[in-house]
Amino acid sequence: MLRKNWWKILSIIFLLYTVTAGFLGGVPAKPILNETIRNLYFHVAMWMAMMIFFIISVVYSVRYLRHNKPVDDIYAVEFARTGIVFGLMGLLTGSVWAKYAWGAFWSNDPKQLGAAIALLIYLAYFVLRNSLTDMDKAARIGSVYNIFAFSMLFPTIWIIPRLVESLHPGGMGNPAFNTKDIDSRMRLIFDLGAIPGWTLLGVWISSLRIRLKLFSLKHEIHE
Amino acid sequence: MIQTIFVEAQDSLQKEKPQMAELMRSNGKIYVVVAVLIIILGGLFFYLINLDRKISRLEKKTKI
Numbered sequence A: 001m002l003r004k005n006w007w008k009i010l011s012i013i014f015l016l017y018t019v020t021a022g023f024l025g026g027v028p029a030k031p032i033l034n035e036t037i038r039n040l041y042f043h044v045a046m047w048m049a050m051m052i053f054f055i056i057s058v059v060y061s062v063r064y065l066r067h068n069k070p071v072d073d074i075y076a077v078e079f080a081r082t083g084i085v086f087g088l089m090g091l092l093t094g095s096v097w098a099k100y101a102w103g104a105f106w107s108n109d110p111k112q113l114g115a116a117i118a119l120l121i122y123l124a125y126f127v128l129r130n131s132l133t134d135m136d137k138a139a140r141i142g143s144v145y146n147i148f149a150f151s152m153l154f155p156t157i158w159i160i161p162r163l164v165e166s167l168h169p170g171g172m173g174n175p176a177f178n179t180k181d182i183d184s185r186m187r188l189i190f191d192l193g194a195i196p197g198w199t200l201l202g203v204w205i206s207s208l209r210i211r212l213k214l215f216s217l218k219h220e221i222h223e
Numbered sequence B: 001m002i003q004t005i006f007v008e009a010q011d012s013l014q015k016e017k018p019q020m021a022e023l024m025r026s027n028g029k030i031y032v033v034v035a036v037l038i039i040i041l042g043g044l045f046f047y048l049i050n051l052d053r054k055i056s057r058l059e060k061k062t063k064i
Helices: A005-022 A032-042 A043-067 A070-101 A108-129 A135-163 A184-222 B002-015 B022-026 B030-061
Strands: none
Touching: A005 A032, A005 A043, A005 A184, A005 B030, A032 A043, A043 A070, A043 A135, A043 A184, A043 B030, A070 A108, A070 A135, A070 A184, A108 A135, A184 B030
């Protein structure tokens, strides 16, 4: 599956579509946001993709804990890594968007803070792993920590920002972002372009790192 | 008294339509935006495809 090409070609098609339709397609005219609403296909998609990669990562961590197969741990690490990259992209694209929509790159908005904390927790996963010299210990302790890091995504990003006042949609229990409420033109590009495109791109990048790591491990054994 | 002020405020919001980028579209510059992004994406895909091929070649070389 890692070496199959069809889904990689799909990711290229989806992203080319997203980038073209994203700027040439129609969007609703909203006050304050104006054309920046198109950032939905980029900023919001980054976070959705990050969630998907962290879910994949924790699933593999659980598998590692159950079966102790090193390949599962490798998958977990690489998807966590890609998740962090996409999360950082989400923070950066969000800050740029905030500069124009909210007046500042950073507003200490609960969701901004929560997302930053969640990413720091995931960065600690790598600090933890790299501080252990025993590979099996690193994998086992890392896997357990991964489960904790994953569970922390929910209070920091999904729950607290919705309970308190927030500049993001969804604060104080207001209707949050959901694809059912989206303008139908945007929904098409988001659901059938941005999400599958960015997700498959991240899977592709993860798969390359996984293949490289598996290759280097095999190579060492034969030496 | 407060209600009439509130209604007037709402009225003025409704009369103004949010300004969209019709200018960018009308002078063709939106296509520059799209072209730039396609070039950037194209570069990224070119890099990924080459990396993918390189790894495939390595894997095939040392296959027993």
